[in-house]
Amino acid sequence: MSNKAVSYAGPGKVEVIDTPYPEFELKDGPGVNPANIGRKVHHGVILKTIATNICGSDQHMVRGRTTAPEGLVLGHEITGEVVEVGRDVEFLKVGDVVSVPFNISCGRCRNCKEGQTGICLNVNPDRPGSAYGYVDMGGWVGGQAEYVLVPYADWNALKFPDRDQAMEKILDLTMLSDIFPTGFHGAVGAGVGLGSTVYVAGAGPVGLAAATSAHLLGAATVIVGDLNADRLAQARSFGCETVDVSLGDPGEQIAQILGTPEVDCGIDAVGFEARGHGHDAGKEQPATVLNSLMEITRAGGSLGIPGLYVTGDPGASDEAAKAGSLSMRFGLGFAKSHTFVTGQCPVMKYHRGLMQAILSDKVNIAANVNATAISLDDAPKGYAAFDEGAAQKFVLDPHGLISSN
Numbered sequence: 001m002s003n004k005a006v007s008y009a010g011p012g013k014v015e016v017i018d019t020p021y022p023e024f025e026l027k028d029g030p031g032v033n034p035a036n037i038g039r040k041v042h043h044g045v046i047l048k049t050i051a052t053n054i055c056g057s058d059q060h061m062v063r064g065r066t067t068a069p070e071g072l073v074l075g076h077e078i079t080g081e082v083v084e085v086g087r088d089v090e091f092l093k094v095g096d097v098v099s100v101p102f103n104i105s106c107g108r109c110r111n112c113k114e115g116q117t118g119i120c121l122n123v124n125p126d127r128p129g130s131a132y133g134y135v136d137m138g139g140w141v142g143g144q145a146e147y148v149l150v151p152y153a154d155w156n157a158l159k160f161p162d163r164d165q166a167m168e169k170i171l172d173l174t175m176l177s178d179i180f181p182t183g184f185h186g187a188v189g190a191g192v193g194l195g196s197t198v199y200v201a202g203a204g205p206v207g208l209a210a211a212t213s214a215h216l217l218g219a220a221t222v223i224v225g226d227l228n229a230d231r232l233a234q235a236r237s238f239g240c241e242t243v244d245v246s247l248g249d250p251g252e253q254i255a256q257i258l259g260t261p262e263v264d265c266g267i268d269a270v271g272f273e274a275r276g277h278g279h280d281a282g283k284e285q286p287a288t289v290l291n292s293l294m295e296i297t298r299a300g301g302s303l304g305i306p307g308l309y310v311t312g313d314p315g316a317s318d319e320a321a322k323a324g325s326l327s328m329r330f331g332l333g334f335a336k337s338h339t340f341v342t343g344q345c346p347v348m349k350y351h352r353g354l355m356q357a358i359l360s361d362k363v364n365i366a367a368n369v370n371a372t373a374i375s376l377d378d379a380p381k382g383y384a385a386f387d388e389g390a391a392q393k394f395v396l397d398p399h400g401l402i403s404s405n
Contacts, residue, residue, distance in 0.1 A: 004398070005073045005145035006379040011064030014383050016376060019073055022046045022141065022149035024086050030071035032139030035125035042087040045153040047080030050097065050167075050401050051174035051373075052143045054382050054394040056204050056271075057308050061135055062383055065273065065315045068135035075144030075396075076102035076132040077177040079170065082157075083147070091154045097166045098157035099176040099355070100150050101347035104130040104140055107155030118344030123151070129344055136312075144379065146398045158351050165359065170402055171366035171373065172358045174395055175209065180354050180365050182306045182345040183209025183269070187217055189304030189341025190265035194218035199254060199263040199296055201289045203231035203242075205369045205393040206306055207269035211240050212368045214265075216357065223257060225250045227275065227282070230391040238368045248278035251296050264301055266293035271307030272321075284317045287326040294332045302339040309342070369393040373402045 005019040007030075024046075026032065026039040052075050061068040078100040082092055092098070105112050105120035111128065112120050119128035124138035133142015141149065150156055158176065160166035166173055183206050192198055196219045200210045203226035214222045215238075224235040225243035232242040243253040251261035268289045276285040277292065293303050309324060316322040333340065357363045365371075372392045374382050382394035397403055 001147070003145055003147050004376055005142070006075060006376065006396070008061055008068055008070060008072045008074055010070050012062065014062055014074065014380050016379060019141075019145060022147055024149070026139070029139065029141065030069045031135060033125050036139055041149060041151045043089060043153060044086045044149050044151040045082045045089055045092055045157065046084040047078065047098070047100070047148050047150055048083045049078060049080045049143060049146055049148055049398045051079040051170055052145070052396045052398065053077035053174060053177070053179075054379070054386055054396065055178060056206060057134070059383070059387055060273065060308060060310070063315065063387070065313055066135045066310060067312050067314065072133065072135070073142040073145060074133045075142035076134055077174065077179070078132065078143035078148055078150070079174045079177060080148065086153070089153050092157060092159065095163070097160045097163050099160070099173060099351060100143070100157055101351060102131050102178040103344055103347055104132065104138070104151060105156065105348070106152050115346060115349055117346045117348045144376070144396055146376070158355065160355070167401070169358055171371040171395060172364065173355065175365045175369065175371070176351045176355055178347065179205050179209045179369065179393070180213070181347045181350040182206055183211070184213040184216075184350050184354060185345035186210045186267040186269060186304035186306035187213040187265070189302060190267045191302040191339070192217045192219050192265045195220045196265050197221045197258055197263040198223065198265045198267065199250065199293070200224045200267045200269055201293060202226060202269035202307065203228060203235045204269065207267070208235060208369045209365060210267045210269050210304070210306065211235060212238065212363060212365055215239065216363055221258065223254060223263065228389045228391070230389065234370055234391040245277040249292060249295070250277070254296060262296055262298045264298055266297035266301065266303045268293055268303065268305045268307040272309045272313060286317065286321050287328045290326070291329045291332070294329055294336065294338060297336070297338060299336040301336070302341065305340060305342045306345060371395050373397045375400070
């Protein structure tokens with residue numbers, strides 16, 4: 001059976017290729033950890049992909065900012081229909097529609113049992129934590145494809161209760177695989193609660209998901225900062241205040257909104273490709289957001305950091321940053337008794353509750369992030385538009401199931 005997929009073709013390039021149909025065994029290929037080759041996956045299912053999204057984390061690889069090998073099949077945001085079940089799968093059946101956390105986890109190790117599914121100990125021989133179609137994550141094939149293998153499926157897959165209802169809300173539900181839980185995790189890590197004042201750095205899809213989550217958690221005021229006017233307009237479309245950091249550090253603009261230059265909760269939805277503020281706008285300064293958040297978050301506050309930081313960045317602006325070492329004012333955070341919450345979002349901690357919020361019409365995440373469905377063949381155009389700063393979340397529709405819905 002054919003299986004078209006989106007692959008990394010070198011810095012700045014993606015292409016749609018023909019790739020093998022999944023089997024219940026890991027095969028050799030670009031980025032596959034040698035220790036995983038031949039690994040049996042009788043506990044898995046094969047999905048017919050309904051929706052698979054382009055993520056900012058994918059863009060880091062496509063820009064050549066990681067050690068991702070050419071030919072790597074991309075995609076870790078996956079929603080699909082079960083078309084085959086492995087020998088050891090007990091509870092899923094053909095025809096089920098499921099959301100797949102971007103974290104691959106076994107459900108059996110210490111970390112999984114403690115709810116830390118973002119740092120599973122058994123799925124990546126190199127380090128804790130794994131994901132589909134991502135560099136140094138074990139080599140599990142990505143889901144920007146017509147079909148994809150999901151391991152430990154009874155554990156990993158979140159089944160939607162009703163297929164017809166799921167298809168009606170598929171643009172919202174596809175956000176459960178990553179950006180909605182990731183944004184929510186950033187808000188929880190930042191301590192957002194009833195009446196909080198919140199600053200979200202970054203108005204890309206994760207930042208907008210974090211802002212949405214802050215509203216859902218009862219924040220009084222949510223302020224979103226960015227350099228991109230279109231993305232700031234998108235944040236305002238669902239009730240956020242905004243700060244244009246090209247005009248300078250956000251403290252003064254925050255003071256104009258709140259009467260004080262500090263917020264209760266700070267969220268970094270930018271990560272390691274951060275750029276400077278004010279006269280340094282556009283110049284890469286990887287610690288800018290972290291340092292800014294420490295300045296504008298009140299003493300005793302928390303910083304949620306869902307933005308991606310890496311241990312290897314060949315395109316970094318200096319030698320230290322190439323190894324993930326940033327010029328961070330940690331002493332300021334210490335002096336203000338800040339709490340820092342970092343790392344991959346443990347999607348399972350949040351996705352069922354967020355699914356219920358979507359199905360009960362408590363939140364419209366697809367509208368807030370401007371979800372836009374495109375064909376798999378148009379993926380290169382989607383990547384290019386996203387890289388240019390489009391205020392959209394591109395959702396790939398490999399089988400035309402969204403457009404025909």
